[in-house]
Amino acid sequence: MQRRQGRVNAGLLLLLYQISQVGLQNIPSVTLGVLALNILLFLNPVRPLSEVCISVNEVLYRKNWQRLLLSPVHHADDWHLYYNMVSMLWKGIMLEKKLKSIWFAYIIAVFSVLIGVVYVVLEFMLVKILDDPLYEMHCAVGFSGVLFALKVLNNHYNPGRVSSILGLQISSKYACWVELVAIHLISPG
Numbered sequence: 001m002q003r004r005q006g007r008v009n010a011g012l013l014l015l016l017y018q019i020s021q022v023g024l025q026n027i028p029s030v031t032l033g034v035l036a037l038n039i040l041l042f043l044n045p046v047r048p049l050s051e052v053c054i055s056v057n058e059v060l061y062r063k064n065w066q067r068l069l070l071s072p073v074h075h076a077d078d079w080h081l082y083y084n085m086v087s088m089l090w091k092g093i094m095l096e097k098k099l100k101s102i103w104f105a106y107i108i109a110v111f112s113v114l115i116g117v118v119y120v121v122l123e124f125m126l127v128k129i130l131d132d133p134l135y136e137m138h139c140a141v142g143f144s145g146v147l148f149a150l151k152v153l154n155n156h157y158n159p160g161r162v163s164s165i166l167g168l169q170i171s172s173k174y175a176c177w178v179e180l181v182a183i184h185l186i187s188p189g
Helices: 010-022 029-043 056-061 066-073 078-099 101-130 144-157 172-186
Strands: 162-165 168-171
Touching (some): 029 066, 029 078, 056 101, 066 101, 078 101, 168 172
């Protein structure tokens, strides 16, 4: 789980283009801060991905709790960063305006840690149910879980909306599930 270095980051360039098209002045402060933090840590990671990813082994058995804070803001590659941050851009613009910045920042912080806890619990359950110790070693990074939770929250605050996913018009109450499948197909793992 190591990022390839020394290449053009097309995903990062496309993300910066998307941000410029929206305009910095049109992005609420917490959303902009989350984007900036994720981009900064992509360009200058705190540690290698293998040392920030969350797994049952690292979090539960080795009690490496800092990974719960570090894993959501690290990304496997530039396309992983691009998909997550474009999604954050649109969800953040909609939700931060509705919820106000302080409440939105609190939600992002809680979701960031809670999603990691849920991931570890689910992987632990898979170990026990399937009797397969390999699930203890599965390691994850990225903001996708937080984005999924934000999508559900957005659907709650904006019911009856229609979302366009890969050109298909989908009811927003199902869009989070379709988006999850689409992201997995576009960027597996």
